Amino acid sequence: MAAPLANLKILDFSTLLPGPYATMMLADMGAEVLRIEAPDRVDLAKVMPPFDGKFSTTFSYLGRGKQTLQLNLKQPESVEKVKQLVQDYDIVVEQFRPGVMDRLGIGYEVLKAINPKLIYCAITGYGQTGPYKDRAGHDINYLAISGVASHCGRADSGPPPMGIQIADVAGGSHHAVMGILAAVIKRQETGEGAFIDISMTDAAFALNAMAGAAALAGGQPQKPESGMLNGGTFYDYYQTRDGRWLSVGSLEPQFSSRLCDTLGLGELKSYALSQKPEHQQELKAAIKQKIAERSLAEWREVFADVDACVEPVLTIEEAAEHPQLKARGMVVERDRGDGQLQRQLGSVLS
Known part of the structure; x- marks a missing residue:
């Protein structure tokens, strides 16, 4: 603008x-x-x-x-x-x-x-x-x-x-x-x-939004690792072989199906859609075991062309070099207050 x-x-x-x-x-x-x-x-x-x-x-x-x-x-x-x-x-x-x-x-x-x-x-x-x-x-x-x-x-x-x-x-x-x-x-x-x-x-x-809407309307009080988005399902972070982390957000059926196929867990596809805690935990354990078998770089390559809502957990320095953020101009150079330029976080709206 x-x-x-x-x-x-x-x-x-x-x-x-x-x-x-x-x-x-x-x-x-x-x-x-x-x-x-x-x-x-x-x-x-x-x-x-x-x-x-x-x-x-x-x-x-x-x-x-x-x-x-x-x-x-x-x-x-x-x-x-x-x-x-x-x-x-x-x-x-x-x-x-x-x-x-x-x-x-x-x-x-x-x-x-x-x-x-x-x-x-x-x-x-x-x-x-x-x-x-x-x-x-x-x-x-x-x-x-x-x-x-x-x-x-x-x-x-x-x-x-x-x-x-x-x-x-x-x-x-x-x-x-x-x-x-x-x-x-x-x-x-x-x-x-x-x-x-x-x-x-x-x-x-x-900011409680979804959890707050449910709680105030008489739903079950949400605790850590009890809901769909806070660790109660396979929607979570998983550690790779080299100690890094991979985010898995494959909630919708088309995404969870691709996730399971890519990980060789096709037999557990139905568990991704199940509301039974035991099914979610079994799937979660299986994903954890699979992700631990390879490094973050290897998983990035595996999922590069797989549309399954799976992305690496990047450091801020790595995020600044990510092609998406670079293309969006989210790293800029601005005067740091003494006439010298400094790399800074860009503005979402400018």
Whole structure:
């Protein structure tokens, strides 16, 4: 897309990951983002290793396409500067605990009085209301409270610490962007601004989707390795001879049939479609044994032309070189903040 948000100006008061990721997405789509940085309060994303050049790789990535202005928001002159800026800006994004911006004198009501068309997005762990609104938390806590962690992982070892920040990014960042863009559309129609209250816990709870729909409608509570998609069936990861992993997602009949034929397990095709746990476990054990007989490279060659929803588990470095991701432009070179180019994750929407 050719900078569809080029007419939007955003004041970004957020730090760490959820807010900066959201404003990075908006900047990738052309928005002008001014990041307000506290001179006396270090953003942990800025000093979190590894480093590449002056800044951490995380900070360089999240900061792309943005300008920075240092303001000590505890100083009256900085507060006045924000009030001046907001006259000319469309959107404010902040990630403080509820009430902090009000105490600084630049909360929603104050800024709205200056710019009635302002769209103000507050991203917090638990939202602006409720008994947990002032409680500290991190991604792992939001996944725990929202029920997501309860049906992930293995039955004998419990939920895994995830390698990505699900509640922060898939929850907070993406829902913030959706809320902001919805408010922009509404403002175009009505001329009115909006206050957007994003709770990462709310967003994580909504991510339960299929499992949540079943549970709330009176279905059986889902536990690790008990459902179709969380290890209770042959839909799973399998270790290869060289200690790597292969993903098998061959749920539909045409895919499971090809899987069984390719592995020499034709006699177990009916088990792939069975809802009996013992059939699924027998098929799963057979697949496990077969996959362990060859290396990942060998299995990649075997399944290269087999349309069966079977793919290798790649490292991030390997994924960056995968022909599909390369063809989609998902690795880009961008200024890392000091004039030097850095390879970064590309934007899904740009």
